[in-house]
Amino acid sequence: MRVCVDAMGGDNAPGSVLEGILSALAADRDLHILLTGPAPVVEPFAAAHPDRVEAVPTSQVIAMDEHPAQAVRSKRDSSIVVGCRLVREGRADAFFTAGSTGAAMAAATLVMGRLRGVSRPALAAVFPTVAEPLVFLDVGANADCKPENLLQSAHMGSAYASVVLGCSAPRISLLNIGEEPTKGSQLALEAHELMAQGVPGFAGNLEANHLLDGLADVVVTDGFTGNVVLKLLEGTSRTLLSQVRDALTATTLSKLGALFAKDRLAVLKKRLDPEAYGGAPLLGVAGVCIIGHGNSTPAAVKAALEVAARAVRGGLIDSIADRAASGMAASLDAAKSTGESRERRSEGPA
């Protein structure tokens, strides 16, 4: 199992990345790391762990604020682009970076390429819920989606829930603003129809107030709405927990209460921590690609590497490729039969 890691990704790189790698190596004896980044960073680390880490020195780094596609095209020897190339060439089984999400998505799409039957890769997030974790996508790969993008996301998310989260029969829902199939935007209405025809385990529309209630294993939406949801959850968790903390430290009596309750609150905080679920997988590209949050801690890097290893061992890419191909075939059939029924209708009673 060889995972390529971008040593330079994220606000705390390379420190957090290297520390996370060490934890992951300790936990998984079959894990090997290919480390891309500047020679002065990657070579001493590889030299210190010769059996487990191989240095792949690169001469360029893509900064967080660069234009993603331009940076990927002009910086062929950057730690992100080289990492994706190692996967394409079969030298690595997966790639992880906590660097620029846009650049990582662009590099994976351009360098690894898309799987057949996938018109647009989608970025997924895994959320804690009151029950099992939820695969939620697209969280930002495509701000403007077509109904078929949502259909493909359903297939890809289902594969991820099966392979990586061990969910045997994923329940798939469409995020919408009403439960009934007749509710929603034009996009949601058309996506609902496609998903009802072609997605095994489709459980209909889900409203956002029930997103974290554990009613679905995979929830699909467009990349604009999905990104808003992701960031809103991040913001509200932070705001609410800090308000709870403020409330608990407002008076001497409540401070005493907080002291007595602090173990349980720590358990809660940990359970709500999205880092435990290890980065966002980019689904639909021809290789395992996990993108970490810019402020990934060592624990988040470790979790992401575990997810990458699980995805490789479980055959995530083949699973997505199978579903995408059959989904594509089914969609073509559906389009054909819809076309035929339209023809029949338009022939009508002459």
Place this chain on the structure above:
Amino acid sequence: MRVCVDAMGGDNAPGSVLEGILSALAADRDLHILLTGPAPVVEPFAAAHPDRVEAVPTSQVIAMDEHPAQAVRSKRDSSIVVGCRLVREGRADAFFTAGSTGAAMAAATLVMGRLRGVSRPALAAVFPTVAEPLVFLDVGANADCKPENLLQSAHMGSAYASVVLGCSAPRISLLNIGEEPTKGSQLALEAHELMAQGVPGFAGNLEANHLLDGLADVVVTDGFTGNVVLKLLEGTSRTLLSQVRDALTATTLSKLGALFAKDRLAVLKKRLDPEAYGGAPLLGVAGVCIIGHGNSTPAAVKAALEVAARAVRGGLIDSIADRAASGMAASLDAAKSTGESRERRSEGPA
């Protein structure tokens, strides 16, 4: 000040509605109520408060699950349709219902009519933030929006923040998936351009993780995204607070802690309670129309009636009409000048 109230709106009607009216009457000596609903409900209540309440018996009620536009067209003598008609005829200054949001929006739009310069009315919500309350719209009137709908929402939300919340110079933002003007969906990009040209106090894009940070007084988005945000906030507040409660009652020690901290937690719960801000105003129709949550408590009904009175006294409708008209004029100018500059460009160097 005469506010018409639908006695039959909401899950707890008429009990909660009537109780809320009594509280509002006690708090505002200049408030008079016109009460629509079945005679056996509204007549005894009016008889008990002859100086303050007038009964307007109606023979029909629109249920929560009826098709909004159809119900409004077929049930001309329903408590919702009659309420809107009383406002149109000038017999009432405002209308409040906690009934079907869809039916209330349809009735207000069809019966009161739209203000000149408003192509689509928008439903607004008021959220508590870490600082001042936030006016957020559209939360569900239009699932599919055009850029000019978002521009109009900006003007209408600004008027509401000024008149009802007393915000002297509202800061207006566009909900988007990046801070830069070049980020977002096609809709967001075009709306940003229109708003940058035509909205006083426009403060650029705001990402959802900062929605509750008090950085803007008005935040604008389309009705699909807005409805998702509204429901997600409802869901996460509920889930997080219940998880905090569970954490605090998990052990004997933490229970003791919770007991010591309970006063402060109650203050927090109250501060986060959206009911304090009194229902969702439908902006852009030719009359004050406030729509309450289906499970409005008496306190929520009271708050909504206070908001309705404040909107009437502050001249909300005239303020929206002024801004919509000048916004419309500015948009036409902008469209004209964009057209001209396009012509100039297309003439180019010959």
